[in-house]
Amino acid sequence: MMNFTHYDDTIPLDLAGLGSGPFNLSLAALLESLPELQVRFFDKKPSFGWHPGLMLPGAHMQTSCLKDLVTAVQPTSRWSFLSFLVEKERFYSFLSTEKMVISRTEFVEYMSWVAENLESLQFGSEIREVSFEKDSFILHTENEKVKAHNLCLGTGKVPYVPDCARAMVGQHCFHASELMTRQPELRNRKVAIIGGGQTGAEVFLNCLREKWGKADQIQWISRRASFEPLDESPFTNEYFTPDYVSRFLSLPEEKKETIVQYQKLASDGITPAYLLEIYRELYDRTYLYQDQINWKLLPDRTLKAMSESSGGFYDLKLTNALSAEDEILSADIVILCTGFQNVLPPYLEPIQPRLNLDEYHRFKLSSSFAVDWEGPDNRRIYAVNAGLHSHGIAEPQLSLTAWRSATIINDLAQREIFSVNQPVSLIDW
Ligand SMILES: Cc1cc2nc3c(=O)[nH]c(=O)nc-3n(C[C@H](O)[C@H](O)[C@H](O)COP(=O)(O)OP(=O)(O)OC[C@H]3O[C@@H](n4cnc5c(N)ncnc54)[C@H](O)[C@@H]3O)c2cc1C
Structure with missing residues (x-):
């Protein structure tokens, strides 16, 4: 891992990721395909961890192991779950388990393996404040100030x-x-x-x-x-597809809340x-x-x-x-056991007056997960796990992690790096 103190912070990053949970970790893994971009992801934890307080014995994933950090958009990535199995020399044994849904312990092991091998992650760095000066965001950690042209907020829920x-x-x-x-x-x-x-x-x-x-x-x-x-039946699973998200995005705002409530058992x-x-x-x-x-x-x-x-x-x-x-x-x-909620991250306070929030104090997100804010067009703030109200029930889940990251990367690069075309759905929404 690159030592942060040696980083020349006079050159703004093209993208700074705030938080390195699964969602931003996926973004970091796919961004390896664009070495020309300067990116860095900051996480306050000393090393990768996934809801450590909830790592209960016998806990299993609620999603297929193929819904990993990259496979849906880049199955040849070295950061796929299959690649992890091969590198850890457990591919054949894994097949004999006949599992598609793995333990949370193994999923954490997989994500930690990705995190340990990505150069762009920096742990032990809590973002305290984000400001915007001239044409760059400034991220304030305890010891450093880092400039970035774009952000991806991935600091999760509380x-x-x-x-x-x-x-x-x-x-x-x-x-x-x-x-x-x-x-x-x-x-x-x-x-x-x-x-x-x-x-x-x-x-x-x-x-x-x-x-x-x-x-x-x-x-x-x-x-x-x-x-x-949990409703894991095949037609309900279609809610967790890019095609359904695109249909959901086109619905009137007042309908979305009711639909999300109705679909609750598909995710909760x-x-x-x-x-x-x-x-x-x-x-x-x-x-x-x-x-x-x-x-x-x-x-x-x-x-x-x-x-x-x-x-x-x-x-x-x-x-x-x-x-x-x-x-x-x-x-x-x-x-x-009352779940988690979205709050506006306190570190955004300095730029909060420039955020165009909705009446419930939530981000207004574009279809590419860019936050509506009063700033130059070429300076974007992306937010992940923050769009249940706009993108629907797949948004806080892992199912579309890789697809969402690819959508963000295409928007950031302003060209199609990954194909995010809607695969044909069996349902006419
Ligand atoms: C116990 C549990 C099990 C789940 N299982 C599934 C499942 O099987 N399938 C599924 O689809 N979904 C599941 N989910 C839902 C969802 O996938 C997870 O909540 C997922 O962790 C969301 O990822 P994230 O990256 O948005 O946030 P998080 O995992 O919460 O990561 C946020 C990261 O940001 C860091 N951070 C926070 N504040 C700062 C700061 N100021 N500066 C720097 N870093 C900061 C944190 O240290 C953390 O590492 C589960 C959720 C929980 C709670």
Whole structure:
């Protein structure tokens, strides 16, 4: 990796990437095809990591391993998942597993391998501020200022904590994104898991399997009517294609929100195989082993309020949508599996007045992921994982990562470096 202190920052970068999560990592990998461009990606982590606090035992991807960083647009890239398998000498063994969906551990290993080998990544560099002076963006890290002509914002989302839980956050009430770094002691505790998505499911099963000690009681609360599956059926998968994104982009803004809500389970449900694993575990414990772990499955409940009792535990007020009645639960530990949200990155504050945001304070994005802002036409700010409202449900997911990166690169280069033509879809949208 190039040592940053030796970099001549009088020459502006053609593109600075902010964050090196999977989305910008894909951009960095594909940008290797354009060595004439000066690019650099900055990440605050000391080395590559992917949601380390959520790297729960047994966690699997929700997308095919062919939806990697590059394959969809450059299958011959040395940074493909297949290339990784060959280099790690596990190609034949991998085929014998008959897997298309791999463990998150292996996907992280693959992405770390890419990250370790790309020259354009610089870890341990948090971007504190971005300003625009004369004709360049200036990125401020703790020690340096770096000039760039274009940016790609890829600093991800932040954990979402429901309003009623915010004041409770602390040692015994925390967001699941911190779980593996905290390694909480759950022995003899009453645990409440809030959230009925994939993370809630993974936390529930791991609690049941005593990953953090044998809890006294495990209560799994979901707002959804039941513990609902991810819709991975073939026609639903068509939402995750460039063709569908292009159709979605052409829809009136007021329609988009409703459609995204309607499609929620295509991206936010629980993997059906994982649901079956949980169900079978509960069956075995109930009928075969008579295991004494006490659990409660509580769907159709919305967390309305939380308070801390004098005895040191929490009272949770839930509304049961079936009975329309309120229920009170108590818990010693509350794990918030409540997802992530987009916020406007605070480092953009100096240029915020020049951003043309929508009424909800979100970026207005072009079809090529360029942010609408008051600046010279040839100075662009791209944003990834920030366009659910404009590009649809594929946007926060890995499915179109390579295609999105290729679209951005073509726009940046102002010529077709990668073919991003819409492949024929089986559906007439
Ligand atoms: C547990 C989990 C599992 C998922 N599994 C799947 C899946 O199987 N399939 C799928 O399609 N989608 C999945 N997703 C959704 C999506 O793919 C991920 O959220 C993905 O990580 C998004 O990538 P990203 O690059 O936008 O953001 P992130 O992965 O969040 O990366 C952002 C990066 O920016 C860095 N950063 C933040 N602020 C700064 C700063 N100021 N300066 C420098 N660096 C900064 C961070 O250190 C981080 O490395 C999953 C999400 C989660 C949470």
